[in-house]
Amino acid sequence: TTHYLFIVVVAVNSTLLTINAGDYIFYTDWAWTSFVVFSISQSTMLVVGAIYYMLFTGVPGTATYYATIMTIYTWVAKGAWFALGYPYDFIVVPVWIPSAMLLDLTYWATRRNKHAAIIIGGTLVGLSLPIFNMINLLLVRDPLEMAFKYPRPTLPPYMTPIEPQVGKFHNSPVALGSGAGAALSVPIAALGAKLNT
Numbered sequence: 001t002t003h004y005l006f007i008v009v010v011a012v013n014s015t016l017l018t019i020n021a022g023d024y025i026f027y028t029d030w031a032w033t034s035f036v037v038f039s040i041s042q043s044t045m046l047v048v049g050a051i052y053y054m055l056f057t058g059v060p061g062t063a064t065y066y067a068t069i070m071t072i073y074t075w076v077a078k079g080a081w082f083a084l085g086y087p088y089d090f091i092v093v094p095v096w097i098p099s100a101m102l103l104d105l106t107y108w109a110t111r112r113n114k115h116a117a118i119i120i121g122g123t124l125v126g127l128s129l130p131i132f133n134m135i136n137l138l139l140v141r142d143p144l145e146m147a148f149k150y151p152r153p154t155l156p157p158y159m160t161p162i163e164p165q166v167g168k169f170h171n172s173p174v175a176l177g178s179g180a181g182a183a184l185s186v187p188i189a190a191l192g193a194k195l196n197t
Contacts, residue, residue, distance in 0.1 A: 024070070025077055026092035029147035031137055038094070039130040043181035044188050046096055046129065047122045050103055054117070060108035067100035086150055089141050095132040099125045118190050126181035 024042065026034070050063035071093065078091040106121035107113075140146070 024094065025074060026094060026133070026137060027152065028090050028092065028140060028143045029150070029152060031092060031140070031143055035130070035134070035137070039133070039181045040184055042094065042096070043099070043126045043129040044185045046099060047103065047118070047125050047185045048188060050100055051114070051118055051121075054104070054107060055114055058112065060104045060112070063100040063103040063107070064097060067096035070094075070096055087146060089143075089146055090150055092137055092140055095136050096129070098132055099129040102128055122185045122190075126183065126185040130181055 024038075026038065046063075046067065050066050053066050054060075054062040074091075074093045078093055081091050082088060102124040103117065103121040106124060107117040110116035110120070137143070
């Protein structure tokens with residue numbers, strides 16, 4: 001009983017850790033301006049939490065389960081905003097599950113080698129998470145119109161929606177997000193795993 005209770009505690013605390021690493025929901029009114037910050041924080045915290053949880057259980061597939069828990073939490077939050085009268089597209093649910101599946105696949109393919117999971121899996125998460133979420137954001141029905149029509153009451157002045165700079169590669173959120181996410185998620189995940197051993 002204690003063993004399973006500890007698994008539940010690890011899952012809940014790891015999820016809260018990821019949720020509090022920056023803004024874990026893509027609000028439409030500043031989704032584009034927060035993309036790089038989201039990519040860095042979420043790719044890092046997904047790897048740290050999933051590796052910690054996965055090494056504790058020793059079971060490939062745990063990272064995907066962990067990402068599924070966060071996805072359910074986010075859909076609940078989306079439902080809460082929708083109940084308050086905001087449109088369905090006001091919150092974009094982030095895509096964690098495919099990146100977590102890559103982490104699980106790495107752990108399985110390297111015969112449960114934790115160092116390979118951290119280095120290879122962490123890099124794959126850092127590269128894939130920004131790309132999946134950029135595709136997700138492109139499906140939103142006109143985010144700028146949504147942003148100005150339905151402003152959040154708590155929106156700070158520095159988060160005023162701006163027109164994204166399209167076509168300039170050096171300002172590309174995908175390039176910045178994937179590069180920073182991949183570069184930062186590996187060493188921080190390694191540090192997290194080292195602290196847990």
